[in-house]
Amino acid sequence: MNNGINVNSEIGKLKTVLLHRPGAEVENITPDTMNQLLFDDIPFLKIAQKEHDFFAQTLRDNGAETLYIEQLATEVLDKDRAVRDEFLTRILTEAGYRHGRTFDELQEYLGSMSTKDMVDKIYAGVRKNELDIKRTILSDMAGSDAENLFYLNPLPNAYFTRDPQASMGVGMTINRMTFPARQPESLITEFIMKHHPRFKDTPIWRDRNHTTRIEGGDELILSKNAVAIGVSERTSSKTIQQLAKELFKNPLSTFDTVLAVEIPHNHAMMHLDTVFTMINHDQFTVFPGIFHGDGSINTFILTPGKNEEEVEIEHLTDLEKALKKVLNLTELDLIECGGGDAIIAPREQWNDGSNTLAISPGEIVTYDRNYVTIGLLKEHGIKVHEILSSELARGRGGARCMSQPLWREDL
Numbered sequence: 001m002n003n004g005i006n007v008n009s010e011i012g013k014l015k016t017v018l019l020h021r022p023g024a025e026v027e028n029i030t031p032d033t034m035n036q037l038l039f040d041d042i043p044f045l046k047i048a049q050k051e052h053d054f055f056a057q058t059l060r061d062n063g064a065e066t067l068y069i070e071q072l073a074t075e076v077l078d079k080d081r082a083v084r085d086e087f088l089t090r091i092l093t094e095a096g097y098r099h100g101r102t103f104d105e106l107q108e109y110l111g112s113m114s115t116k117d118m119v120d121k122i123y124a125g126v127r128k129n130e131l132d133i134k135r136t137i138l139s140d141m142a143g144s145d146a147e148n149l150f151y152l153n154p155l156p157n158a159y160f161t162r163d164p165q166a167s168m169g170v171g172m173t174i175n176r177m178t179f180p181a182r183q184p185e186s187l188i189t190e191f192i193m194k195h196h197p198r199f200k201d202t203p204i205w206r207d208r209n210h211t212t213r214i215e216g217g218d219e220l221i222l223s224k225n226a227v228a229i230g231v232s233e234r235t236s237s238k239t240i241q242q243l244a245k246e247l248f249k250n251p252l253s254t255f256d257t258v259l260a261v262e263i264p265h266n267h268a269m270m271h272l273d274t275v276f277t278m279i280n281h282d283q284f285t286v287f288p289g290i291f292h293g294d295g296s297i298n299t300f301i302l303t304p305g306k307n308e309e310e311v312e313i314e315h316l317t318d319l320e321k322a323l324k325k326v327l328n329l330t331e332l333d334l335i336e337c338g339g340g341d342a343i344i345a346p347r348e349q350w351n352d353g354s355n356t357l358a359i360s361p362g363e364i365v366t367y368d369r370n371y372v373t374i375g376l377l378k379e380h381g382i383k384v385h386e387i388l389s390s391e392l393a394r395g396r397g398g399a400r401c402m403s404q405p406l407w408r409e410d411l
């Protein structure tokens, strides 16, 4: 079996990880489009790239192979003209273009580029002033928004490789993402998984051809048999039930438990990993803002039901209890972001203080700016690798969001 995926925990030593180096797409954000593109500010690209290179180097220095999604995409599209043509057609169709003048001209424009330039351009977006398309009929346009400066919108969130897909055991979910600004990202994953020899036999637990949504920032691998999934702004409870059924019945899956955790539905906490990450066998970061006033939180433990169409659901309102149960632990260390302080905790959470990437049990990578949380993590015995964060943080995602582990050593 030629399977490039092995992720049976959040903390096993990181061996291979998927990244995307931020590119020209980041400079195609404007104050008017920022909201719709899910950014709160416009990063300075040159510095963002330096910071990202520092992040990637930190991972390599600690034994991880770094793969770049744009490079894998170029490889699969370059190898087979039919695959490249199909990809381009899908990109244009999903952007709303039907066969017609605009479709044809965009296809010709992008199709005439080298594969690498075409991939880079699809990330960067195609500005209307790049082509001289004479519009004969209005319906030829994607949408009718004359204000939009782009024929194809940029994909500035692509450096958050955590979200379009999620490695889970020996397989993967390819995600139907919530907002149009990110939906093309998982189409790129689909083509890589389908056509790259490295992933030839990888089981896909769930593909992106769904109307219900899920994003990788909500998918945490707690152990070989348990995953935690956030019920969030980006992931619906319906998806979680569908995925649980698939994981429970597929013979290639080792998972028999799904812990659904309901978190506030807002931009600052858009995924479970913005408020909660696993950093050791029995240690987690947590943002206290996810708990109700009485310390409770809705969690649901899903396990196989009497038949394949059913799941058993147990409702618990104590996160610690739920985690102990699914992980079979008697003690747990929940480390609060910003020490739970009323000002420091939300400030550091906003800058992804809870969003850490474990590279081995008890050893993490995290943004340097969250120094209060970092101090606490060290006090709790965690080894911390700090990375630069002035510009990258403006996209609202940290080290976990910017990485998709493909291979971790088993514990």
Ligand SMILES: NC(=O)NCCC[C@H](N)C(=O)O
Pocket: 037, 038, 039, 157, 160, 162, 163, 182, 216, 217, 218, 270, 271, 273, 274, 395, 396, 397, 398, 400, 401
């Ligand atoms: N896993 C994550 O939390 N990823 C961060 C994604 C940030 C991006 N601006 C977004 O809103 O989708």
